[in-house]
Amino acid sequence: MSDAGVRCTVMRGGTSKGLYFLADDLPDDSAARDDLLLRIMGSPDARQIDGLGGAHPLTSKVAVVSPSERDDADVDYLFLQVFVDQAIVTDQQNCGNILAGIGPFAVERGLVRVDDVADTASVRIFMVNTESLATATFPVRSGRPDYAGDTAIDGVPGTAAAIVLDFADIAGGSCGALLPTGNPVDVIDGVEVTLIDNGMPVVVMRAADLGVTGTESPEELEANSMLRERLERIRLAAGPMMHLGDVADASVPKLTLVSPPTGSGNLSTRTFIPHRCHEAIGVLGAVSVATAALLLDSPAASVTRFGPDRSLITCEHPTGVFTAAIDATVQPDGTVDVRRAGIIRTARMLMDGVAFARS
Numbered sequence: 001m002s003d004a005g006v007r008c009t010v011m012r013g014g015t016s017k018g019l020y021f022l023a024d025d026l027p028d029d030s031a032a033r034d035d036l037l038l039r040i041m042g043s044p045d046a047r048q049i050d051g052l053g054g055a056h057p058l059t060s061k062v063a064v065v066s067p068s069e070r071d072d073a074d075v076d077y078l079f080l081q082v083f084v085d086q087a088i089v090t091d092q093q094n095c096g097n098i099l100a101g102i103g104p105f106a107v108e109r110g111l112v113r114v115d116d117v118a119d120t121a122s123v124r125i126f127m128v129n130t131e132s133l134a135t136a137t138f139p140v141r142s143g144r145p146d147y148a149g150d151t152a153i154d155g156v157p158g159t160a161a162a163i164v165l166d167f168a169d170i171a172g173g174s175c176g177a178l179l180p181t182g183n184p185v186d187v188i189d190g191v192e193v194t195l196i197d198n199g200m201p202v203v204v205m206r207a208a209d210l211g212v213t214g215t216e217s218p219e220e221l222e223a224n225s226m227l228r229e230r231l232e233r234i235r236l237a238a239g240p241m242m243h244l245g246d247v248a249d250a251s252v253p254k255l256t257l258v259s260p261p262t263g264s265g266n267l268s269t270r271t272f273i274p275h276r277c278h279e280a281i282g283v284l285g286a287v288s289v290a291t292a293a294l295l296l297d298s299p300a301a302s303v304t305r306f307g308p309d310r311s312l313i314t315c316e317h318p319t320g321v322f323t324a325a326i327d328a329t330v331q332p333d334g335t336v337d338v339r340r341a342g343i344i345r346t347a348r349m350l351m352d353g354v355a356f357a358r359s
Contacts, residue, residue, distance in 0.1 A: 154320020
């Protein structure tokens with residue numbers, strides 16, 4: 001970083017938007033790096049008016065990418081959540097939406113070479129936050145990502161090229177186990193919950209047990225101060241139970257309220273991330289919730305309307321639906337042995353240039 005700025009690419013990944021950097025373009029020291037990112041984003045400020053942040057957690061995200069030294073990966077991807085109104089940068093979670101842009105970014109920046117005659121590319125990605133692997137497969141043309149296509153995802157206008165994300169061994173990446181307490185159901189503050197981590201630590205609970213229907217708009221739920229206070233009590237209690245420690249200043253675990261589906265999905269969701277209500281649902285959050293639905297007698301299972309193929313779970317959310325494919329076996333004791341998970345996202349490069357940090 002100098003007065004000349006730092007190279008930066010802005011990409012939409014899934015239903016999020018973030019700043020993508022090569023690791024070599026940022027300071028090696030994590031404290032100096034985080035300070036720089038806060039100043040580039042314009043945090044702490046609710047509007048992030050003096051930076052590139054979009055005044056919302058979903059648009060205040062960073063991907064740090066570098067060539068991988070692993071035999072089973074092409075690139076390493078570190079996700080950083082930059083808080084909007086606090087001077088906090090955290091690496092305590094992954095982000096599957098921003099992950100959708102990693103493969104195209106790696107090709108755009110020359111970290112992965114693609115033959116000019118190839119029509120698809122596959123990039124193996126090591127997710128540093130959870131020490132797990134994902135493979136992104138997407139169309140290319142003349143050696144570069146082809147962002148145009150006819151795939152629509154709820155929460156994003158128009159259509160774009162499909163990016164297929166395949167996950168392996170993501171269970172327990174943050175918490176050490178798929179079910180960090182060993183139980184499919186625990187009780188916190190009188191509420192039955194499933195504490196689960198299949199790529200994202202999530203507290204799953206029935207909306208009805210919190211006194212809401214689970215079909216309210218994000219604005220209605222955010223305006224419910226009594227609900228938010230109770231959710232925060234549950235989240236703070238869940239942190240140590242999930243081996244995450246004190247989560248008062250952390251962006252995990254997420255909180256998902258589940259209820260019976262109202263449309264074509266298998267269950268309805270409202271997710272707090274953790275203090276704002278998501279207008280959709282995160283990629284890895286949806287994978288964790290879909291996995292929770294497979295747990296016998298769990299809050300999610302009790303409201304899920306299963307289809308003929310239980311490996312496909314469609315989560316309804318405020319702006320549409322999200323389908324996760326879970327390759328898993330339910331054991332006789334009701335626990336789940338997860339092998340793989342897959343989803344489809346889209347991404348698009350929005351800008352490539354130089355970012356200038358606030359002094």
